[in-house]
Amino acid sequence: xxxxxxxxxxxxxxxxxxxxxxxxxxxxxxxxxxxxxxxxxxxxxxxxxxxxxxxxxxxxxxxxxxxxxxxx
Numbered sequence: 001x002x003x004x005x006x007x008x009x010x011x012x013x014x015x016x017x018x019x020x021x022x023x024x025x026x027x028x029x030x031x032x033x034x035x036x037x038x039x040x041x042x043x044x045x046x047x048x049x050x051x052x053x054x055x056x057x058x059x060x061x062x063x064x065x066x067x068x069x070x071x072x
Contacts, residue, residue, distance in 0.1 A: 008038070008045035017051070
């Protein structure tokens with residue numbers, strides 16, 4: 001069963017998803033940045049819905065893009 005089907009991603013799987021190093025993911029988690037996680041038997045796992053929530057919160061809009069959306 002792959003990670004998405006069991007709804008939990010490891011730090012390595014999240015690093016691969018985001019194109020980052022595993023140590024960057026680990027550091028972000030240690031300082032409280034990034035998606036919420038669970039710790040099971042000492043292993044940090046990220047619920048897929050928390051990853052998606054965090055990604056949505058990080059969406060950046062250019063001010064010009066926002067102005068165009070209000071015009072349409």
